[in-house]
Amino acid sequence: MVKTMEKFVVTPWEVKGEVNYDKLVKDFGTKKIDEKLLKRVERLTGKLHYMLRRGLFFSHRDFDIILNEYEKGQQFALYTGRGPSGQVHLGHLMPWIFTKYLQDKFGTELYFQMTDDEKFLFGQKEKLEETNKLAYENALDVIAVGFDPKKTFIFADTDYAKTLYPIAIKVARLTTFSTAKAVFGFKNESNIGSIFYPAMQAAPCFLPSILKGRNTRVLIPAAIDQDPYWRITRDVAPKLGFPKPAAIHSKFIPGLAEGGKMSASIPDSCIFTTDKPEDAKRKVMKAFTGGAATVEEQRKHGGKPEICSVFQYYAFLFEDDDKKLEERRNACKSGALLCGECKKELAERVAKFLKEHQKKREQAKKQLDKFVVKD
């Protein structure tokens, strides 16, 4: 069978084209989350999160081992992070919301890394002071998601370097330039800080083991573009006497524009958590949909939810009721629900969400000290 050549790119720095997730699972060598695993999570948590039900978290490494150990009474730790290069948008919140679900259901600690060094070294900002400042601004969004302050530790790399650097050089010593080049595509022009950086992102995988003084496996909920980091970390883990980190991978929330993921570099493609609710509404109202050219046509042939960014928004973040989501899909496809109405409803939900989030984000300013760890 001849297929059209698929052109898409997924690296920690670039997500481009229409992503074929099945191909990613194969290329990256991860495993799909199957029915058996879902049933197991359901048994353990009481209820499956809609992101699992809908396959928004779709792939993993050793999530089954995490559950095996958990069932034997061995607690794991959660680890995820954020590259503070600008304001947080709704796409970033998606894995954090899922991470909170895991924290709530499994009672686990969360180690949250703010990679101010990464965003400086890879050139997203000219000044380290900027990315460091953004780390703490972005931390407000993390806190606003509702993590448990007693079990959540947020740290910016440069302010936690006394703890992280010694772990990172142990990883680095076991990682050759060849390997880093093969995995991340470094070039002769790459700066030597960016080449070292993967070791800094690997370090928190072993942090819980070190802090607790006993081996503690981490589970990393994050978008699949971060997987290359865990690949090199998993290679060195046994050599350092630590358990391999496990990962659970999400898809990318689409942007409001046509194709591609939500990206902070295209401001109209995404809704920032700090957007005024009215501005966010306006962005939703001009979003790319799967609607027909005219109302008449749409009434007759229906819309195409599978390519519609508005429908995806409901699916990823704004409709956790599967039945209602299905009704919306059918109403769209039948031509009963027009884009204007559907967008308006989403705009209202987005505005409501933002108001609440911004309130929590404001309150988070007073809680920062409870969450942030520094050397």
Add this chain to the structure above:
Amino acid sequence: MVKTMEKFVVTPWEVKGEVNYDKLVKDFGTKKIDEKLLKRVERLTGKLHYMLRRGLFFSHRDFDIILNEYEKGQQFALYTGRGPSGQVHLGHLMPWIFTKYLQDKFGTELYFQMTDDEKFLFGQKEKLEETNKLAYENALDVIAVGFDPKKTFIFADTDYAKTLYPIAIKVARLTTFSTAKAVFGFKNESNIGSIFYPAMQAAPCFLPSILKGRNTRVLIPAAIDQDPYWRITRDVAPKLGFPKPAAIHSKFIPGLAEGGKMSASIPDSCIFTTDKPEDAKRKVMKAFTGGAATVEEQRKHGGKPEICSVFQYYAFLFEDDDKKLEERRNACKSGALLCGECKKELAERVAKFLKEHQKKREQAKKQLDKFVVKD
């Protein structure tokens, strides 16, 4: 004029063969310390240190600028360091003794880096915990040299990483793999920590400027094999808004064996500060000399001080009186002074020095807190 091809290697990790220092000055692009500069130092300090008089410190970068600024009332800072891969030997003490002279004469602060990360990353030790422990053992030798506790700051990289890492990544961002490869000879098999490491060694060049909140030039007294680090640091300094570090370079103290520098990897070639005085004496007594095969022959033709490791020891460390050193040279060349006698005298001086140093080293244990800075 045809010359025999000169085979010697000087890199931060390897010093091999008979070093041609004039060629090094040319190859590295440094400047020789000339009579004019020496006169200037003499005027400023009252008395020239024998290491300057004898050309043991023979080359520099911007030492003249350091003096220009000093004469205008602008204080500089001293920076040097040690790679803690084992016990300190007398060869290591040489630049430190000179550094103390500079501190005394110019009243400058000294920033002393213990590169526990380097010695781990470049494989001299298998465990970071070992090099870190050695850092503080070696610090006792530094303190024993007699630095001013109010003006001397000793730090181990991994315990000061919160301060150093943010500076290092600013250097690293401006240093490509190409450059690091050209300067240090990194290969595809090099680990990514070693590739980043030059930025950690560069960081203290800017530390005084950062800690004081005003630009403060550093002068680095060190053996010339460390110069490649300062070369890359000097390239990035203006881009970061800091003054270029200045350096003053020493020759290598020869080993007690024939040829090559004193090296901890050939234990009999060097005297460790922790050697029992009696053991040290024994090492001196079996040292390579420039003596003849028989007493008769030596009485007749004299010895060769220029190739004699014992004579070099007097010149580098154990005879600061130029006149007496000259008398010794002549007595050797004339055949009046035989190797046995000359070695015995050196052995006594070495033993006396070690006893005193070990006493101060013991006292230093109580002073460690006054010297060490950590995050």
